[in-house]
Amino acid sequence: MEKMEEIEGSIADLRTTFRSRKTTSVAWRKNQLRGLIELVQDNEQKIAKALYQDLGKHPAEVYRDEIGIVKKSANHALSCVEKWMAPKKNRLPLLYFPASAQVLSEPLGVVLIFASWNFPISLALDPLIGAIAAGNTVLLKPSDLAPECAAFLQETIPLYLDCNAIKVINGGADVGEKLLQQKWDKIFFTGSTRVGRLVMTAAAKHLTPVTLELGGKCPAVVDTLFSLSDIKVMAKRIVGGKWAACNGQICIGVDYVLVEKKFASTLVDSLKRTIKKFFGESPKDSNSLSRIVNKNHFDRLSKLFKEPRVAASIVHGGSSNEENLFIEPTILLDPPLDSEIMTEEIFGPLLPIITLNNIQESIEFVNSRPKPLVIYAFTKDETFKREILSETSSGSVVFNDTVVQYAADVLPFGGVGQSGLGRYHGKYSFDNFSHEKPVMQRSFFLEMEPRYPPWNDFKINFFRFAYRFDYFNLLLLLLGLKK
Template sequence: MGEVEKSLAELRKTFNSGRTRSVAWRKNQLRALLDLISHKEEVIFEALHQDLGKHPVEAYRDEIGVVIKSARFALNNMEKWMAPKKGHIPLLFFPAKGEVLPEPLGVVLVLSSWNFPISLALDPLIGAISAGNAVVLKLSENAPACSSFLAKTLPLYLDNSAIKVFEGGADVGNELLQHKWDKIFFTGSSRVGRLVMTAAAKHLTPVTLELGGKCPAILDSLSNPSDMKAAVKRIVGAKWGACSGQACIGVDYVLVEDNFKSTLIELLKKTIKKFYGENPKSSKSNARIINKHHFERLRNLLEDPLVADSIVHGGSSDEENLFIEPTILLNPPLEAEIMTEEIFGPLLPIITIDKIQESIDIINSRSKPLAIYAFTKDETLKRKILAETSSGSVVFNDTMIQFLCDALPFGGVGQSGFGSYHGKYSFDTFSHEKAVLQRSFFPEIEPRYPPWNSFKLKFIRLAYNFDYLGLLLLLMGLKR
């Protein structure tokens, strides 16, 4: 028996014992996870710097802080989430009572991503633990320092008979996918997401796919200069300030009216300079590209003959240090690869239009994005965006903050994924809501049984139409 089979057998045994269902076990695991983060903060900072060049402030904001927030939120709310919810039972069923009972799915597989290798591993894990599951966590080989840290450290803090950690490349992922799971949670690319779904279909395994998409920012004309500066600062932060653009909810491109393009470009340049100085390559606030493969992919986007002439700022790169300068492009052809594939890097196309309302048509001509960001005070435009587009989320006048909000579901739609998590939505995605109906042996509803007659048809017709007065009159032998 191989390592995967042994681990699955142990996890199944642990889950079947009922241990992971208890409130105490769930809370103990989450408290241990918080202890791990507290004890190993500096080690995590170092691992994130090794893999992605993240500054400790960025690492805390996007990784450590996310995990702490999620774990504490789950600890404070878990018992409420676990409590049965009363179901409202029709009078026809009297005397009866109904409830919806959340129960763990069983043994689940979490496949994490490399761009936020701590939070995108541990945040779904928090949801799986909160719901009472046994878990296999497969880490991304593209972030080797973080993967090694988690693989070595998690077993020291968590229940190793209920939570297993696997490292390795695609071969390990493929082996794991050959087995039957009670749920698969995947964060990554659409290409790999299709492979996950194909493997899951063999066992009818439910999946949650957190994918990507070309998230647009619609920038309306804002008459107040301070509003415009804030909007541009938030766009720059969402493009270059989160893992150097390697974020699924980062701004992929900007839609703006043609008469405002020059103002926007100048504001972008000034903000980039303010954030990263005269020489962004030497800035310690700039994360780097994850590896040579992704570096070459991004450089090829810039060297595309269709795109080269559209560069209006930046464009330089350093292969040895896996650095690509924050780059702005003006109106690259919509058929160019940079406008048809998710960029996932520090390149920002600006697409100009005559009227800002045209942005809706451009968005709808493409796959549904994970997020739409719209900077506007025009309530009519807001309503049109909400009514006429489809996306995982919509954020007005800010960027990326929806990811941090536990009160809202986070997830995609269409090509950007399906299923959601964060807060109670994480608990729900790893739970099954079991319907429970309890009824007494009396009274018996005889019209539900053969032999059939006209009276029973009238009874059933009135019952399905919730006509209780009609039923009463029928039973009393009166006509209505």
């Protein structure tokens, strides 16, 4: 009851603030973006400590994936927000003369943001940047699975941002359910497909628009047209995209690899060498591997690779330590396709490699499964690239690298189908939290009488010309020079 009162009171404050219209000014938006930049700059040590306590992340990983990416995104928005806010003039057809048109971007209102636990700082603050830049008021719900980061956000955000316009509420699933019972002008959710369905169902009751950043099984398709130096680079990029970011607990991480049988042993050997280079002879002692977030996820992952049929396919790794929530980087070669490790998103340090007779079969393999958030394809074959682009559907496609697309502000980030709904990053974040309102102005000069009854053949011909955009003949028709 007490938490519900806090929620309702917070929403009431946010609506009052939004109605005051202060969040629509460019000055307010810029001040909040500057405040966000100061927040991460002033608190690098605290953020690093919280992320180590929650996930065992190394400071380098923290800066790359959390602090640095938030600073970059906020600085980008700060430098562009006036341009994004500016009305956009649109040319109208001659048929409307004399008239003018423009599109105004206006904030949606009071926004609810659900953050995820795997990147608990950046996945909270990055969407917040877009919501602020667009002029909304925001209630942020951090993930309770990263409690130190959630506490940091709740304690620190009010010190740097407008506490009447941006609020943080912590809690578990029960708090999330209470929040979803309320009416919002937009809900932004990052998390699992299962919970995403619940969010969308709750939002439908109020016809609330949603953005769902979900996940899926992202494949890496590996062609065989590589030199030895290319293979080394490819292995680094696959290992980096699988284990060097939250130890595989990442929605855009490589979930499985597709490769021709004849190239499989070469690939496995190269991946093994790279894992050893990155994490040493004893990965459990490495400070460069994040730990599994909690006991529930550890048990889920253990079940995936310890099933007897699956365990028989392990060609590297396979050790684990429940006390330390550690699972070694593990490679599996051709696990059963009907096993859970190949039907569910892994979200952990397990990498199945599936062999094919011909790499062209990878397209059918990917298409036989739900649309992935990303397809990674390592190939120099331009024809094969075109086939991937034209014959598959995914949130995005990256050729010859992994995960780097996430940091590009000029590219939209989002899924398709079960991997997500909506997109954000850079200008796309601003658009995500805005309504584009068209505005047309007309003069009282030159009334076009054929648009009104009573109807006749002349007016039918007028409509025919008008909808064909044949403006020259339409003008002749109106002047009586054409029948």
